[in-house]
Structure formats: structure tokens, C-alpha cells
Amino acid sequence: MTEADLPTVMAIERATFPFDAWSEGMMRGELGDQPRTRHYVVAVVDDVIVGYAGLAAAADQADVQTIAVLESHQGTGVGGAMLAELLAEARRRGAREIFLEVRSDNPRARGVYERFGFEEIGLRRRYYDDGTDAIMMRRKLDG
16 A cells, blocks of 8 residues: 555545544554554555555564455455455564454454454453444464
8 A cells, every 4th residue: 555545545444434434644654654564455456446454563463453345345355365465464574463353243354354263352342433342353373
């Protein structure tokens, strides 16, 4: 992802996360930390950005910061492909485990994470701006 991608990325962000979308300034800040601790990618179909994902990595741990896919492309494997890239990047950076939070009211995303080997490790009550709980998940990474 580059700053040139931000107008499209922010439109996807607001459509996907209407109650707790990141601001453009927050996203710019994430990009500004690249490549030291962050890794952000976009998914492109027919020359159009249809999704994006981000990773934070430090020492032997990594966190999935965000994954979003346009509704019209959900269920097509785009999210899984981006998650696979984040897992590969976490390994390249030496992470031994990777964490994420997923909305408790998003079973589809949770199912994707479980298929990729993530396990529930806890709950953050009222984590999101609209009061929805976050399910905390972790996956150990092989070398």
C-alpha cells in the first residue's frame, strides 16, 4: 500500500467499519512506520483496489492490524490471500506468534481466521466504538 492508494482504501475503510473506521491520519501514520514495523498490502482485481490489510511486527510477535474487503468481493478468497501474505511477512520478520482482534458479531471473519489456525485466547468487552466485544485470537508460527 502507498499513500496514493489512500483515497480508495479510506472509502473501503468507511464502508467496512462504519462505526469505528480509522481516520486518514491514522492510516498515514501506519504507512509512515513502514518498513520498520509495519507491512500494508492492497488487493487488486481488474486494476481496482478491492481490499487492504496491515501487519505490525516487533521482535518475535506480530499483530494483524486490519483486514478489509469490499462487500462485493467478500467470500472470493481475497481476504484469505491477504491474510496469507501477512502470515508470510510475519515469518520473514522473525515472529513466532501472531495476534488479532475480531468483532464478536463477525462470524464470517472469525471463520476465516480459524481456518488459518487462529485460536481464541480471550475477550475484550466493549472494545469497539459501538460497544461490540472483540474476540482475541492467536496463532503460533512455525519457523
